[in-house]
Amino acid sequence: MNVFIAGFQHETNTFAPSRADWAAFEAGSGFPAYRRGGEMVQAYRGRALPIGGFIVEAEARGWTLSPSGWAGANPSAHVTRDAFERIASDIDEDLRAALAGPGVDAVYLDLHGAAVAEHLDDPEGELLARIRTRVGADVPIVASLDLHANVTAQMLALADGLVAYRTYPHVDTHDTGVLAARLLARRLARGSRERLAVRRLDFLLPLNAQCTMAAPADAIYEELKRLDAQHGTVLSFAMGFPAADIAECGPVIWAHGETSEAAEAAVAALFARVDQPRSQWQTALLAPEAAVREAMALAADAQQPVVIADTQDNPGAGGDSNTTGLLHALLACGAGARFPGQVAIGLLADPEAVAAAHAAGEGAQIEVRLGRSVPTWGGQFSDPPVAVRATVRRLGDGQVTLRGPMGAGAQVRLGPCACLEVQGVLVGLSTLKSQMLDRELFRCVGIEPEAMKILVNKSSVHFRADFAPIASRILVAKAAGPMAADPADLPWTKLPPSMALRP
Known part of the structure; x- marks a missing residue:
């Protein structure tokens, strides 16, 4: 046949x-x-x-x-x-x-x-x-x-x-x-x-x-x-x-x-x-700073990382992995000062920041604007870029072999990558976007997920396959981004009147 x-x-x-x-x-x-x-x-x-x-x-x-x-x-x-x-x-x-x-x-x-x-x-x-x-x-x-x-x-x-x-x-x-x-x-x-x-x-x-x-x-x-x-x-x-x-x-x-x-x-x-x-x-969603504050309280006594899902910038659901709501929250709450070098967010797709990091080299300090303010829906925009002085901790080529339950053995091409440290927070940067669904995506920029107190993942659910085994708790944050965690937030035009926007 x-x-x-x-x-x-x-x-x-x-x-x-x-x-x-x-x-x-x-x-x-x-x-x-x-x-x-x-x-x-x-x-x-x-x-x-x-x-x-x-x-x-x-x-x-x-x-x-x-x-x-x-x-x-x-x-x-x-x-x-x-x-x-x-x-x-x-x-x-x-x-x-x-x-x-x-x-x-x-x-x-x-x-x-x-x-x-x-x-x-x-x-x-x-x-x-x-x-x-x-x-x-x-x-x-x-x-x-x-x-x-x-x-x-x-x-x-x-x-x-x-x-x-x-x-x-x-x-x-x-x-x-x-x-x-x-x-x-x-x-x-x-x-x-x-x-x-x-x-x-x-x-x-x-x-x-x-x-x-x-x-x-x-x-x-x-x-x-x-x-x-x-x-x-x-x-x-x-x-x-x-x-x-x-x-x-x-x-x-x-x-x-x-x-x-x-x-x-x-x-x-x-x-x-x-x-x-x-x-x-029904599912629980936290505002960005509320999620970070709760994660900090939980992480103080936890032996494993607290993971926060940055669900509305999920590149596996239409986001471009470049919004800054959770990064603003981490800095505003002093998460990096409380746990220096043990708080990480990734991957933030920002080719300009990656290029600046590669031009400066590992160990250098650079003035940089991280992320984008992007349109979401109904004329709304996500948070503004984060203007910071950062230290270049690691550079990489973005060639990653996945090892987690989703896609084990698959080759991912992220383009040049970098890790910047900003006020004690490690920011994983990539040229191309990729959902944070595998721990190797953090490791490719020198971040060891298991050693972190707080991890912020640009993902909705897929990350759980590889991160749930190492997480002490998982929280879901609703920062401004292109993927609505609540479908009722969206300006629908074609759904039939009989379709309820919430269960």
């Missing part, structure tokens, strides 16, 4: 300041750089990506693969028309060649599910439509999705099977690709589509509440597995990405099953568990 495979990964925050152009997909940054054809299979086989898991499972089943391109870019505002059409055009060109050559018995797509393009509210649905037009109604199409996918009716109608991650932090990306291959095998063995049941929830889930390392999501996904075993279904619960201003933004539960009764029963049971009580989805 010959399976055509391709990938398109982007999580779009339509309220964010920076767009994803073709250069963003070519560079990859936090994602692998764009690859196409046989090179893609060689590079991604077995990697901590859905397509990596799919390739391993497909080859174990003796399937032949016809690879197209795999494109991923850091979360940001809209994917540009040019970038999407280049990616779609490459996939279409390769699909036409495969159909003319070995033929195509099935299609697998590694999708995110929460992309928005300049000209399309549902680019994944559009990509599925173009592929369906090429291959016809009888060729199975299966896709894997991110847990944060905003799953549309078009996506569900055009694909024979969709399956989403079940963890956040996403430590099951490879396993989801394996599950997608098994879902495709079910479809092939049956000879026709399995029955589909779908329920859409009528409220948005805040990103910080979606963590599957904590209640209620941990128990809900365990229930999902139990229901699958009971009904013989493949259930998915995509919690949605609550910063994409499209009509179908929000959580969706669906199941593929042998019978309509099995699929409906599984979906109904999981829906009831997710929907009530809605208070289970």
Whole structure:
């Protein structure tokens, strides 16, 4: 059997300041750089990506693969028309060649599910439509999705099977690709589509509440597995990405099953568990200085670091990792004076400050402005840059090999990096943005996370996979930034009136 495979990964925050152009997909940054054809299979086989898991499972089943391109870019505002059409055009060109050559018995797509393009509210649905037009109604199409996918009716109608991650932090990306291959095998063995049941929830889930390392999501996904075993279904619960201003933004539960009764029963049971009580989805958020003061009090007697999530500048959700609200708070509260050299924040993406540090050299003192004031939403801006005299503690090249549960073995390219000490606070700087989801991202600028009293991470939830084991406490701070911790803060224009902005 010959399976055509391709990938398109982007999580779009339509309220964010920076767009994803073709250069963003070519560079990859936090994602692998764009690859196409046989090179893609060689590079991604077995990697901590859905397509990596799919390739391993497909080859174990003796399937032949016809690879197209795999494109991923850091979360940001809209994917540009040019970038999407280049990616779609490459996939279409390769699909036409495969159909003319070995033929195509099935299609697998590694999708995110929460992309928005300049000209399309549902680019994944559009990509599925173009592929369906090429291959016809009888060729199975299966896709894997991110847990944060905003799953549309078009996506569900055009694909024979969709399956989403079940963890956040996403430590099951490879396993989801394996599950997608098994879902495709079910479809092939049956000879026709399995029955589909779908329920859409009528409220948005805040990103910080979606963590599957904590209640209620941990128990809900365990229930999902139990229901699958009971009904013989493949259930998915995509919690949605609550910063994409499209009509179908929000959580969706669906199941593929042998019978309509099995699929409906599984979906109904999981829906009831997710929907009530809605208070289970509420999460505590602290103002920046309140978070720092609490962290200082906790750190005084703690043997392990207190970690503060700078959630609204999360570069994994559309932030550019350059806002200064938490840095202002650390300095205003005297955190560095209380714990000199044991307070760190990172990574602050600031190419100008990095260049100044490299020009001066390690040990030098420089006058520098750190960070940016960036537009958020409703005409608001984040905090101003921090003008300081700083000491250059460490310089680096930004070539990092991740070792944590998310992306272990992956290579991250941050460009030149530096560590500055400002009033006892260590500021990790990078040229390119990257979510602080792995301790190696601190180590690359000479900061040892385990030796810190307070760590401020530019992340919402992914950091927990590698930092929770060393943290004495985790706090979530709401400093001004492009990713709203509370979806009700955003100026929505396309959500239906029936959609509640809070649980």
